[in-house]
Amino acid sequence: MLVALRSRRQIAPFTLHRPVSAAEALALRAEPGSSAFLAGGIDLIDWLKHGHPVDRVIRLDGIPGLTDIAGDATSLRIGAMATHAAIAASPLIRQVLPDLGALWLGVANPRVRFTGTIGGNVMAGKPDYDGLPALMALGAEADIAMGHPINIDGLGAGSLVSGFVVPEPARLRLFADRSLRPAVSVWLSLSEANGRVAALRVAVVMAHPKPVCVSLPVDLPVASLGAAAAAIADQVAGRLPEPMSDGRAGATYRRGMVRVLTRRILLRAGDSA
Numbered sequence: 597m598l599v600a601l602r603s604r605r606q607i608a609p610f611t612l613h614r615p616v617s618a619a620e621a622l623a624l625r626a627e628p629g630s631s632a633f634l635a636g637g638i639d640l641i642d643w644l645k646h647g648h649p650v651d652r653v654i655r656l657d658g659i660p661g662l663t664d665i666a667g668d669a670t671s672l673r674i675g676a677m678a679t680h681a682a683i684a685a686s687p688l689i690r691q692v693l694p695d696l697g698a699l700w701l702g703v704a705n706p707r708v709r710f711t712g713t714i715g716g717n718v719m720a721g722k723p724d725y726d727g728l729p730a731l732m733a734l735g736a737e738a739d740i741a742m743g744h745p746i747n748i749d750g751l752g753a754g755s756l757v758s759g760f761v762v763p764e765p766a767r768l769r770l771f772a773d774r775s776l777r778p779a780v781s782v783w784l785s786l787s788e789a790n791g792r793v794a795a796l797r798v799a800v801v802m803a804h805p806k807p808v809c810v811s812l813p814v815d816l817p818v819a820s821l822g823a824a825a826a827a828i829a830d831q832v833a834g835r836l837p838e839p840m841s842d843g844r845a846g847a848t849y850r851r852g853m854v855r856v857l858t859r860r861i862l863l864r865a866g867d868s869a
């Protein structure tokens with residue numbers, strides 16, 4: 597017996613555009629009516645299927661350079677249309693920021709990694725996605741087409757993001773503990789030079805409506821991270837704004853778990869010194 601299951605969801609009609617430059621894409625976006633940029637389409641097609649109508653869908657895959665991953669040890673630029681798989685496999689990222697490539701192999705599943713892009717991940721604005729907190733922990737800025745680079749957490753819905761720039765990637769270590777999803781996850785970067793940690797940045801996900809980043813100046817040998825882990829984790833948890841309480845976890849639990857996950861990561865980082 598052959599059984600076929602078809603989605604009954606109807607996508608409202610729209611016109612599809614394939615601009616070949618950022619300027620053309622922005623001009624289309626500025627026309628009257630509603631429009632949306634299309635990258636890998638995972639979230640956007642889902643929204644359309646759920647009945648969000650748009651007049652124009654503007655594909656970004658005809659704009660040159662948006663998939664590029666380029667740079668060196670002093671500055672790494674990841675194009676907004678780079679897929680998760682391309683980030684995980686990039687020889688440049690393996691060289692200048694290997695932790696990012698390794699962690700990105702754990703994002704989603706192979707199908708999503710080969711289709712979904714980092715720009716789409718960030719701009720989807722979902723509170724449980726990993727792109728924004730990872731980039732916040734790395735201190736990245738967003739490159740806006742036809743505009744100035746901006747702080748990554750200041751991205752507005754209408755911007756066309758062309759890429760993300762990570763300063764001094766070769767000095768950064770990146771760690772994540774996602775074991776308590778969907779209550780809370782922690783992304784943590786350490787800026788290291790000459791065997792010492794000079795700064796630490798922690799991005800906390802799913803504990804607030806949007807990811808929240810805490811930066812701490814520190815100055816200690818990497819090998820001492822384990823001994824200092826509990827005190828640093830206390831400071832990080834103490835600096836967080838009040839977490840949410842919802843059906844997944846309470847505010848006190850979330851703050852406590854940020855302390856636990858941060859401490860756990862720092863112990864791991866100290867061990868790997």
Ligand SMILES: Cc1cc2nc3c(=O)[nH]c(=O)nc-3n(C[C@H](O)[C@H](O)[C@H](O)COP(=O)(O)OP(=O)(O)OC[C@H]3O[C@@H](n4cnc5c(N)ncnc54)[C@H](O)[C@@H]3O)c2cc1C
Binds near residue numbers: 636641
């Ligand atoms: C089964 C499954 C598991 C997943 N697991 C994870 C996970 O573990 N971690 C995680 O982080 N994510 C996860 N995801 C989410 C996935 O990473 C995102 O859906 C994907 O990255 C979105 O990228 P896209 O290119 O498909 O975006 P699209 O759907 O094309 O776009 C999403 C939104 O961003 C806008 N947009 C896209 N590109 C740009 C741009 N350059 N400038 C401005 N706006 C833009 C679009 O207009 C749209 O509003 C999962 C998804 C699925 C389906």
